[in-house]
Amino acid sequence: MEASSSSPSSSSSVTVATGDRFRLHDRLELLEFADKYVVKSFESPNRGFSISREDGDIQPLDGADVDPPVRPYRTSTIYGVAGTIRLVAGTYILVITSQKEVGEFLGFPVFRVMSMQFLPCNEALKFSTSEEKRDEAYFMNLLRIVESTPGLYYSYDTDITLNLQRRCKLTDGWMAKPIWKQADPRFVWNRNLLEDLIEAKLDEFVIPLLQGNILCYRTRMWRRGANLQGDTANSIETEQLLETEGFRSSFLQFRGSVPLLWEQIVDLSYKPRLRIIDNEQTPKVVERHFLDLSQRYGDVVAVDLTDKHGDEGLLSAAYANEMKTLPSVRYCSFDFHHFCSNSNFDKLQILYDQVSEDFEKQGYFLVDDADGEILEEQKGIIRSNCIDCLDRTNVTQSFLAQKSLTIQLRRVGVLGPDESFTNFNKEYGKFRTLWAEQGDEISLGYAGTHALKGDLVRYGKQTLGGMIKDGMSALSRYYLNNFQDGDALDLISGRYSVSRQSPSPFRLNGFESLSSELPQYLPVASALLIGGLTVTSFTLQQAGRNAQQYLSTVLWAGVTAGVMAAVKANGRQFCSRPRLCGLL
Secondary structure (H helix, E strand, O other), X not given: OEOOOOOOOOXXXXXXXXXXXXXXXXXXXXXXXXXXXXXXXXXXXXXXXXXXXXXXXXXXXXXXXXXXXXXXXXXXXXXXXXXXXXOOOOEEEEEEEEEEEEEEEOOEEEXXXXXEEEEEEOHHHHHOOHHHHHHHHHHHHHHHHHHOOOOEEEOOOOOOOEOHHHHOOOOOOHHXXXXXXXXXXHHOOOOHHHHHHHHOOOHHHEOOOEEOOEEOOOXXXXXXXXXXXXXXXXXXXXXXXXXXXXXXXXXXEEEOOOOOOEEOOOOOOOOOOOEEOOOOOHHHHHHHHHHHHHHHHOEEEEEEOOOXXXXXXXXXXXXXXXXXXXXXXXXXXXXXXXXXXXXXXXXXXXHHHHHHHHHHHHOOEEEEOOOOOEEEOOOEEEEEEOOOOOHHHHHHHHHHHHHHHHHHHHHOOOOOOOOOHHHOHHHHHHHHHHHHHHHHHHHHHHOOOOOOOHHHHHHOOOOHHHHHHHHHHHHHHHHHHHHOOOOHHHHHOOOOOOOOOOXXXXXXXXXXXXXXXXXXXXXXXXXXHHHHHHHHHHHHHHOOOOHHHHHHHHHHHHHHHHHHHHHXXXXXHHOOXXXXXXXX
16 A cells, blocks of 8 residues: 655644545456457446457447447456556457455455456567567466466555555545546556556556555565665555544554665575675665655654574674664664564564654554544654565564554543453454464565464464464475566566567577576486485495495485585576566
8 A cells, every 4th residue: 555655744634535536447348359359348338448459559449349240259257457568479458357355445345356367469479580489478478477466456446555644635536536546656566557558548447456565666586675766675565444433543564675785596595695785876775765765654663673693684784784874764673583482472572662652653543534634643654674574574563553553442442541452352363364364465475475474473373283384385485486486577567678679588698598498407407316315325225235236326426416516506597587687
């Protein structure tokens, strides 16, 4: 969700914007012809557009499209058009093929995308060169990855990227604007894909999608830290909304990778080494990042949850050193693994005691539903990070969220001055589940697996089932980090633009060509390694019988050691790596 763009002031009598609201078409008919696709509204059949299957040209409906003289060869129902993207040989249109209503946001239905499909408008592919066809095939594989993107949400009735505090300060008539104009582009997952629809003035069909509460300018492992503009990996604003009789309130938190220039290149090891990039721009990067947060939220407290030893310790020390140059931002270091070892979740109270004064001063947002009067405003934000900004960060943010919730419930009279929300087991259990599921959503979007330490959020302790689940997720993350992280996000976000006039991004020199081939040989290397260990173990048992068996054992042990050394030495080359964009 989006944040307020200026530091909020004290309580005022600003009222919620009213008037006509813009609404999107929610159920569409897709007609497929040999030369074009036609998208029409079921409610208003004269409203829609066509897109050429030859060149992707988009046109509003004309009379022939509304009542076509030729029957389509296929007709289906879709629930929205998420945008278009141009590749080497043509355009592809992304449609929502199924959805599910999952709840309400401020009284408006919210839907989750259950499935999507790219439809090709690439008749020119038959006239492409062999190299262009190879490139198109690779890009199409990336689109198939995009089709399975988890955690995408939207509403036909309202924008869901704005937090409550920002919405309550909107001018009259704002809600009558097209929904894509209401949204903050930072938090629109398909921002780049919507450009053709917007250019064609098809406002009634332009659906901004929000990926959970997440905006990723950068992706996991291959995208760590910050870029030169100060945008950080896994930048997420989380808003906790509370509705009680007569009142609405919200509490905002922010997470994002350590805002330095650093990398953690995968190399087949379980935990790749961190490397801080020595760059004279680093102070400016940190300054840009926190200036942006301050302008949007007000006062910032930076909570660093990383370890204070090993590679994480070096990164944490560098972060702390840079923060000394920003006296307007308070930096608080809390070694989560040290204090909360053995699932000692209660030790987070130590962190809260360190930040409680600022935390309570920053406050929360509260509005009276009866007359729209703003009673409280949030005047700042806690920015938390670990390494991934996933597991440790989610546990910590859920702890701070329940602290704020208790304060809010006391303020509106639901709790007495000495009561705590955590004393109500049924409601507190629902709260924990809500935060655990939110952690899973964020983790699925960034790391491809459910969050680790989810038991700490759900139950306040770790269970055997939770440890087994964490182990499976850790193995899945290892595989995805090394062999699946790639270029899909760079492609759909517009960070990389496909052009027939530009050289192929896959036209490699000799060394790069070898590197691109090595991942194909990893299964062979793995088979040799496993086979070598098996034969070595077998021959070792027989080695005492004669000299020939002894020599065989030495030979196979040497082959196994050689394969292991080769894989370790070329670990980075065996891993899949992004080809479209550089790391910064």
